[in-house]
Amino acid sequence: MQTTTTINGSQAVLALGGRFDFSAHRDFRSASKALVDNPAVRDIVIDFTQVDYMDSSALGMLLLLRQGAEDSGKAVALRPGTGTVKKVLEIANFAKLFGFV
Numbered sequence: 001m002q003t004t005t006t007i008n009g010s011q012a013v014l015a016l017g018g019r020f021d022f023s024a025h026r027d028f029r030s031a032s033k034a035l036v037d038n039p040a041v042r043d044i045v046i047d048f049t050q051v052d053y054m055d056s057s058a059l060g061m062l063l064l065l066r067q068g069a070e071d072s073g074k075a076v077a078l079r080p081g082t083g084t085v086k087k088v089l090e091i092a093n094f095a096k097l098f099g100f101v
Contacts, residue, residue, distance in 0.1 A: 002050075003031040010042040013079075017050035020085075022057040032065045036072050044069060045101055048089070049081035059092055066098060077101045 001024035002017040012035045020028070035044050046062070048054075062078075069076045077099045080086040089095065 001027055003027055005031060005035065007038075007041060010040060011045065012038070012041045012043070013045045013047055015047040015050065018052065020048075020051050020054040020058040022055070025057065025061055028058075028061050028065075032061075033068075036065070036068050036074060042074055044074060044076045045079055046076065046098075047079040047081075048085050049079060051081065051085045054085050054088055059088075059094070062094065062098070 001020055004015040004017075006013045006015070014031055014035060016024075016028070018024075032044070032046075035041050044065075046065075062076075066076050078089060078094060079101050080089045080095075089100075
C-alpha cells in the first residue's frame with residue numbers, strides 16, 4: 001500500500017493506494033498517528049479512490065483510527081471512491097460512523 005499525506009490548513013488528507021489489508025497496518029498506523037498527533041490538524045480525510053482491495057483488518061484499523069482521533073478531539077471522514085471498496089465501506093455502515101466526503 002502507498003500513502004500520501006496532504007495538509008491544507010486544519011484538514012489533512014491521507015490518500016491510500018493499492019491493497020489495504022493487514023500487511024499495510026504499520027504504514028497506515030504510522031501515517032495516521034502522525035496526523036492524530038499533529039496539533040494543527042483538526043479534520044482527517046482518508047481517501048480510498050486509489051485503493052483496489054481492502055479486507056476486514058482494514059476496517060478494524062479505521063475503527064482504531066476513529067477512536068484515537070476522537071480521543072484527541074479530531075474528526076475522521078472517508079472519501080470512498082467507487083467500486084468494490086466503496087461497497088465494502090457501505091455494507092459495514094462506515095458512512096454512518098465516519099461520514100463520506
